[in-house]
Amino acid sequence: MIDHPTRDAGFGVYVHWPFCASKCPYCDFNSHVRHQPVDQERFLAAFRREIAHTAARIPGRTVTSIFFGGGTPSLMKPETVGAILDAIGAAWSVDAGAEITLEANPTSVEMERFRGYRTAGINRVSLGVQALNDTDLRRLGRMHSVDEALAAVTIAASIFERSSFDLIYARPDQTPQAWRAELERAIGHAAEHLSLYQLTIEPGTWFEKLHRAGKLTVPDDDASRALFDLTQEICEARGLPAYEVSNHARPGAESRHNLVYWRYGEYAGIGPGAHGRLVTGNARLATATEKHPETWLERVERDGHGIIDEEVLTADAEGDEFLLMGLRLKEGIDPRRYTRFTGRTLNERRIRTLEDHGLIVRRADSRLTVTREGFPVLNAVIAELAA
Amino acid sequence: MTTRTFDNIRNFSIVAHIDHGKSTLADRLIQTTGTLTAREMTEQVLDSMDIERERGITIKAQTVRLEYLAEDGKTYILNLMDTPGHVDFAYEVSRSLAACEGSLLVVDASQGVEAQTLANVYQAIDANHEIVTVLNKIDLPAADPDRIKEQIEEVIGIDASDAVPISAKTGLNIEAVLEAIVKKLPAPKGDADAPLKALLVDSWYDAYLGVVVLVRIIDGTLKKGMTIKMMGTDASHGVDKVGVFTPKMRDIGSLGPGEVGFFTGSIKEVADTRVGDTITDDRKPTAQALPGFKPVQPVVFCGLFPVDAAEFETLRAAMGRLRLNDASFSYEMETSAALGFGFRCGFLGLLHLEIIQERLEREFNLDLISTAPSVVYHLRMTDGTIKELHNPADMPDVMKIETIKEPWIRATILTPDEYLGAVLKLCQDRRGVQVDLNYVGKRAMLVYDLPLNEVVFDFYDRLKSISKGYASFDYHISDYREGDLVKMSVLVNAEPVDALSMLVHRNRAESRGRAMCEKLKELIPPHMFQIPVQAAIGGKIIARETIRALRKDVTAKCYGGDASRKRKLLDKQKAGKKRMRQFGKVDIPQEAFIAALKMDS
Numbered sequence: 001m002i003d004h005p006t007r008d009a010g011f012g013v014y015v016h017w018p019f020c021a022s023k024c025p026y027c028d029f030n031s032h033v034r035h036q037p038v039d040q041e042r043f044l045a046a047f048r049r050e051i052a053h054t055a056a057r058i059p060g061r062t063v064t065s066i067f068f069g070g071g072t073p074s075l076m077k078p079e080t081v082g083a084i085l086d087a088i089g090a091a092w093s094v095d096a097g098a099e100i101t102l103e104a105n106p107t108s109v110e111m112e113r114f115r116g117y118r119t120a121g122i123n124r125v126s127l128g129v130q131a132l133n134d135t136d137l138r139r140l141g142r143m144h145s146v147d148e149a150l151a152a153v154t155i156a157a158s159i160f161e162r163s164s165f166d167l168i169y170a171r172p173d174q175t176p177q178a179w180r181a182e183l184e185r186a187i188g189h190a191a192e193h194l195s196l197y198q199l200t201i202e203p204g205t206w207f208e209k210l211h212r213a214g215k216l217t218v219p220d221d222d223a224s225r226a227l228f229d230l231t232q233e234i235c236e237a238r239g240l241p242a243y244e245v246s247n248h249a250r251p252g253a254e255s256r257h258n259l260v261y262w263r264y265g266e267y268a269g270i271g272p273g274a275h276g277r278l279v280t281g282n283a284r285l286a287t288a289t290e291k292h293p294e295t296w297l298e299r300v301e302r303d304g305h306g307i308i309d310e311e312v313l314t315a316d317a318e319g320d321e322f323l324l325m326g327l328r329l330k331e332g333i334d335p336r337r338y339t340r341f342t343g344r345t346l347n348e349r350r351i352r353t354l355e356d357h358g359l360i361v362r363r364a365d366s367r368l369t370v371t372r373e374g375f376p377v378l379n380a381v382i383a384e385l386a387a
Numbered sequence: 388m389t390t391r392t393f394d395n396i397r398n399f400s401i402v403a404h405i406d407h408g409k410s411t412l413a414d415r416l417i418q419t420t421g422t423l424t425a426r427e428m429t430e431q432v433l434d435s436m437d438i439e440r441e442r443g444i445t446i447k448a449q450t451v452r453l454e455y456l457a458e459d460g461k462t463y464i465l466n467l468m469d470t471p472g473h474v475d476f477a478y479e480v481s482r483s484l485a486a487c488e489g490s491l492l493v494v495d496a497s498q499g500v501e502a503q504t505l506a507n508v509y510q511a512i513d514a515n516h517e518i519v520t521v522l523n524k525i526d527l528p529a530a531d532p533d534r535i536k537e538q539i540e541e542v543i544g545i546d547a548s549d550a551v552p553i554s555a556k557t558g559l560n561i562e563a564v565l566e567a568i569v570k571k572l573p574a575p576k577g578d579a580d581a582p583l584k585a586l587l588v589d590s591w592y593d594a595y596l597g598v599v600v601l602v603r604i605i606d607g608t609l610k611k612g613m614t615i616k617m618m619g620t621d622a623s624h625g626v627d628k629v630g631v632f633t634p635k636m637r638d639i640g641s642l643g644p645g646e647v648g649f650f651t652g653s654i655k656e657v658a659d660t661r662v663g664d665t666i667t668d669d670r671k672p673t674a675q676a677l678p679g680f681k682p683v684q685p686v687v688f689c690g691l692f693p694v695d696a697a698e699f700e701t702l703r704a705a706m707g708r709l710r711l712n713d714a715s716f717s718y719e720m721e722t723s724a725a726l727g728f729g730f731r732c733g734f735l736g737l738l739h740l741e742i743i744q745e746r747l748e749r750e751f752n753l754d755l756i757s758t759a760p761s762v763v764y765h766l767r768m769t770d771g772t773i774k775e776l777h778n779p780a781d782m783p784d785v786m787k788i789e790t791i792k793e794p795w796i797r798a799t800i801l802t803p804d805e806y807l808g809a810v811l812k813l814c815q816d817r818r819g820v821q822v823d824l825n826y827v828g829k830r831a832m833l834v835y836d837l838p839l840n841e842v843v844f845d846f847y848d849r850l851k852s853i854s855k856g857y858a859s860f861d862y863h864i865s866d867y868r869e870g871d872l873v874k875m876s877v878l879v880n881a882e883p884v885d886a887l888s889m890l891v892h893r894n895r896a897e898s899r900g901r902a903m904c905e906k907l908k909e910l911i912p913p914h915m916f917q918i919p920v921q922a923a924i925g926g927k928i929i930a931r932e933t934i935r936a937l938r939k940d941v942t943a944k945c946y947g948g949d950a951s952r953k954r955k956l957l958d959k960q961k962a963g964k965k966r967m968r969q970f971g972k973v974d975i976p977q978e979a980f981i982a983a984l985k986m987d988s
Contacts, residue, residue: 014948197943221938228939246943261948275949286951311951320957321950353972357916378941380915383960 009265010064012257013088015047016271017073018293021105024141025210026168028202030273030291031071040080043293046300047270048087050289053305054268055091058278061266063092065099065257068122074104078116085121099124099162099256106152106165107144114159124162126195126255127152132182136171150189157191162253164193169231170224171199172217179227180234187238192253196231197246198224228376245328245375262329264322272296272306277321284318286311315342320386327382332360332369350384390578393645395461397572398603399519400468400484402508403493404501404859408523411555412493412564413451413467417634419561420453420465450588450601450647451634457569465568466647468588475736477863478681479589479715480507482663484514485679486588486603486647489572491564492539496522496552497529499538500827502801502859508543519567520550526557534828542827577644583607583615583666584673588647590660592712596628598654602666603647606673609666610641615652618676619664624652658714683715685733686794686864687740687843688761688777690721690886691747692729694754694966694977699728705751706730709743716743721778725886725970726756726980731778737843756968756977758886760843765792765867780885782874785925791890792867793838797822800833800850802858807831809853817841818892836865840872840890875900875929878921879907882971886980896922900930910979913937918973 019038020031055061066088068081081102088094101124102117104110114125129149131137137146144152149165156163167186169179186194199218201211210216219227232242240248244262247255260267269276273291277284289306290296296306313321319342326333339345351368354360359374359381374381403409453465470483484490490511494500511518520539522532532552539547551567553560584606593599602609609615609629616623630638631648642648654660662683665676693702706718717733734740740760747753764776767789776782776791798819802810804826814821814835823834837846842862850858875896877887887907891899900922907920911934918934942953967974 012948200943225938245941261950267948269948275951277948277950288949288951317954320954324953324957325950354915359915376939376941377915377937379956379960380937380940383957383964384915386957387961387964 009263010256010260011061011092011265012065012067012260012267013051013063013092014257014267014269014271014274014276015066015068015073015084016070016269016274017068017076018071018272018291018296019075020070020072021075022141022143023206025206026140026199026202028205029071032293038075040077043297044080044083046297046306047084050270050300050305051084051087051091051268054270054276054278058266058268058280059092061092063088063094063098065260066094066101067257068102070103072105073102074110074113074117078113078120081117081122082120101126101255101257103128104152104156105142105144106149108148108151111152111155114155118159123160124164124255125156125160127156127163127165129153129165129186130168131171132167132185133178136174139172140168153189162193163191164195164249164255165190166195166197168197168199170219170227174219174227176226176230180230183231183234184238187235187240190240193247193249193255194235194240195247196235198228225376232372241330242375243330245378259329262325264325284313286313286317318342323382323386327368327370327378327385330369332363332367335366335368346385347387350387354381354384389580390576392574392576393643394574396464396466396575396645397489397568398466398468398487398575398645398647399489399491399568399572400470400487400511400516401491401493402504402511402518403523404495404498404504407493407495407498407501407504408555409469409493412491412521412523412553412561413469415555415558415561416453416465416467416565417451419558419565420455449634450632452631452647455565455569458566459569463569464646465565468647475686475734475739477510478683478735479662481510481514481679482586483588484511484516485663485677486586487514487516488575489517489519489568491521491568492518492543492545493521493523494535494539496525496532496535497527499535500542500801502799502832502861505543505799505801506861506863508545512545517572518545519564519571520545520547521564522550522552523555525552526554526559538828542832575645577604578606579608579644581606582671582673583609583613583668584677585609585642585666586677587617587660587662587664587666589662590654590657592657593651596651598657598660599649599651600654600660600666601647601649602642604642604644605677606644607668608641608643609648609650614669615650615666616669616672617660617664618667618672619661619680619682620659622659623669624654626650626652628652656714657712658710660714683735685715685717686736686762686839687734688731688763689734689740690723690726690729690731690758690778691718691744692723692726692756692758692886694756696727698753701751702730702747702753702755705747705753706732708751709746713743715739723758723780723886725884725968725975726758729756733777737847756886756980758980759889761889762794762839762843764872764890766790767792776890779874779888779890782888782890785874790869791872793840793870793872793890795836795865795868796839796842796862797865798833798835798837798842798860798862800835800858800860801827801830802833802854803830806854806858807833810850810858813846813849813853817846818895837862838868838870838892839864841892873924875903876923877903877907878919878923879911879975880918880971880973881921883923884970884975893924896924897929904930904932907979908932908934911973911975914973916972 018030018032020033023033100122102122103126106127106129130140130142132146134146153165201208235248242248243254266279267277272293274289276287287307288309290299290308299306319338322341335346360370362368401409449469451467455463455465457463468483468487470480492508525532536547536550551563585602585604588601588603590598590600611626611629613626614623615626628638628651629641630636663680667673693699710716715735718730721729721731761779766774766776769787769789817837818841819835819837821835825832850860871893872890873893873896875889875891876883904920904922915937917936920932921928922930967976
């Protein structure tokens with residue numbers, strides 16, 4: 001059949017729930033706050049239609065992972081989640097061992113729904129803990145306390161087969177000592193997986209306004225590099241090494257869904273502002289849906305899908321995306337796959353320059369991987385390789 | 388054969404500081420004499436190049452023949468010679484002035500005399516011109532004609548009691564200017580029966596007619612069909628068309644003594660015509676050429692390189708096209724380790740350099756990198772030979788050099804008193820030698836001798852910035868003087884970047900080197916490794932900065948599977964890299980080559 005160098009990386013379905021109870025000041029994701037109750041029935045119907053529409057374009061796939069992201073998907077009723085999973089199961093076949101993740105906020109309200117989600121088919125949760133410091137949680141605009149968050153982590157671990165939580169570090173005024181203590185404490189509660197993101201000031205966020213006005217200082221390059229290095233050191237020592245720039249897991253507990261992205265597999269994006277990479281024929285399509293929830297809803301009700309951007313990727317664009325995603329992983333990339341996408345090999349001279357600087361290595365199995373030194377400057381490494 | 392006066396002709400030029408209204412007055416004169424109807428007038432008829440209009444400067448000499456019925460009932464032919472107003476074109480100006488008997492000195496009635504006015508009016512006086520003073524912009528509330536008249540008398544030393552007050556903008560009193568031209572300026576003299584003797588004032592290339600030569604007839608007659616000879620080059624050419632500008636070209640078949648006009652013929656390139664040359668009859672040549680002819684000498688050199696190496700041939704073709712019309716600009720191929728293939732170009736001065744660069748970029752759609760402007764150094768070698776050095780990269784082994792001489796200028800600067808201290812400091816910092824310090828009303832007039840190599844960097848920009856734009860500046864090349872000059876190399880990541888090397892005075896080397904390294908540190912983005920930036924004289928490092936290695940740039944979190952957003956960022960990064968020159972392992976942004984030269988001292 002089709003010999004597209006993507007198949008072996010799996011097929012994931014991403015479902016975006018675009019609503020939050022409140023907007024966090026650092027967040028530039030596609031999230032919206034509604035003061036009227038959201039009509040979940042109507043959205044569910046639209047999700048169903050978009051799933052069916054996508055399945056008609058790329059039929060016959062076996063789903064290896066499903067991910068509910070947001071926004072705050074834990075604001076969905078468990079029945080809504082279950083119905084969406086049913087729709088996915090009807091559209092494609094779902095692998096028996098598929099990883100099905102839902103992002104959740106660690107508040108007491110949401111904890112009450114955990115059992116329902118488990119019943120609906122969710123087998124992994126990812127909790128937005130973000131900090132183990134009540135002052136910083138407030139500054140980050142979070143609506144939970146440290147105690148509440150840790151309780152949620154414990155309950156999640158007892159209900160779901162797998163779980164993870166997120167922390168944001170390199171926060172304003174955060175010292176290495178404070179972060180060390182916080183991270184050690186977090187690891188003590190972490191079952192198998194942690195996502196540790198450095199705070200970045202994103203355009204259009206409230207933090208950006210404060211930052212521009214000089215009212216918010218984040219650590220400079222040196223300080224944030226030191227925090228990054230410290231994070232690697234602690235996590236390695238505690239058996240949670242980084243398998244991706246910001247993601248740490250006990251071996252075998254990596255997020256399979258995110259691996260689909262990073263291994264540049266095939267994925268469908270369902271819901272407002274979701275991105276997909278669909279393989280049709282020999283082409284890879286990049287799809288993006290309307291971001292505004294109600295506009296997306298109307299589009300789906302009218303057209304059967306909310307896609308407003310669709311592009312057939314050129315060989316070079318595919319090659320670039322493959323590098324951008326793949327080099328984030330500790331396992332790196334297979335350069336032969338780059339050649340299969342682009343029809344050319346990576347520039348040998350540039351590889352050597354990067355090797356000389358100790359930023360990448362070529363492993364015995366010929367995979368190209370980024371080193372501990374290379375990860376903090378990954379954007380520059382990729383720009384060099386892709387130029 | 389007898390010399391007589393051609394009473395119905397007046398030849399004049401207009402001397403003015405930029406923005407004092409020269410072009411507007413010229414337009415009014417054309418309009419008032421009915422030479423062009425209002426419909427035919429485009430704004431500022433004479434400055435026909437875009438750049439000339441935008442910058443308010445004249446690059447090529449142009450002329451227009453006006454017919455004026457005067458109060459005495461006679462009709463006069465008035466030839467207005469529009470001359471370049473900038474010091475870069477000082478020689479061209481002197482030839483244009485030599486083609487006239489008088490000048491209108493136009494001074495802004497509120498701003499008064501500026502440095503450029505002074506330099507140009509002295510040239511006119513040197514050319515034995517009668518001067519008619521015109522006070523422009525008297526309609527403005529700030530106009531103070533009495534004060535300005537006093538200033539003109541005091542500073543320039545000419546009688547301004549009968550200065551004509553006008554407003555070129557509103558058209559006030561334009562007739563009075565025309566009457567003054569007729570009454571006060573002398574008529575030309577010449578011998579109609581003598582062999583042809585004409586001054587080559589300027590020339591340019593016309594797509595339809597070939598080379599058009601602007602001439603002033605001194606003696607004899609220039610006729611269609613005759614063969615003329617250029618005395619400087621000894622070349623002969625047949626004459627096809629003889630005429631005048633009204634300002635449209637009008638064929639009139641012949642030009643006699645005192646007249647100003649043009650001819651075309653079998654001349655292929657502007658480079659075949661030399662401004663200031665004497666044109667005579669090939670069969671019956673004049674005995675003596677006109678004085679003052681000298682070949683064009685480029686004063687400032689710099690390298691011009693295409694940003695995109697693939698555009699080298701386009702650049703070569705573009706330079707050929709420009710040179711067709713501007714023989715004072717010279718170029719030859721140059722190879723730079725840092726910048727690849729390009730051209731070493733010679734210019735009459737910094738303005739000329741800027742104009743050519745701008746025209747190349749604008750008219751030919753090229754992206755260019757220019758290297759540090761350099762002056763022409765005279766090297767006396769130990770074996771007694773003399774070498775000219777146009778490019779610091781070509782500097783011979785210092786052991787073989789006996790002495791180095793550099794060009795000096797005499798600069799006149801007018802500045803409001805409150806900035807005098809800062810201006811003096813600037814001149815001192817640039818190795819200046821004070822010649823004179825005077826007051827013109829409330830303004831100080833400074834005369835300084837300065838090495839040109841200190842001026843080609845950013846002297847003018849600095850002068851403007853320390854005086855909040857009020858100081859005015861003019862200069863002429865005065866002489867060559869010996870200087871303790873050394874070649875300063877710049878090393879990036881331990882490799883010399885030829886395009887950044889320069890000759891500097893030994894005492895200034897360290898501060899220049901430090902400033903250069905600091906500037907490069909700002910301009911070169913951090914790489915994945917540490918980069919030393921050094922300035923050196925010979926093997927000795929005199930300044931050093933370190934560009935620290937990139938510490939952290941990785942994107943922490945990707946939003947779902949949104950690879951497109953990252954790809955867009957990558958595309959941006961790639962485009963940025965394209966605008967850089969890879970030098971060894973270091974990417975140097977092209978701005979660095981230009982900005983590194985514009986630095987405070």
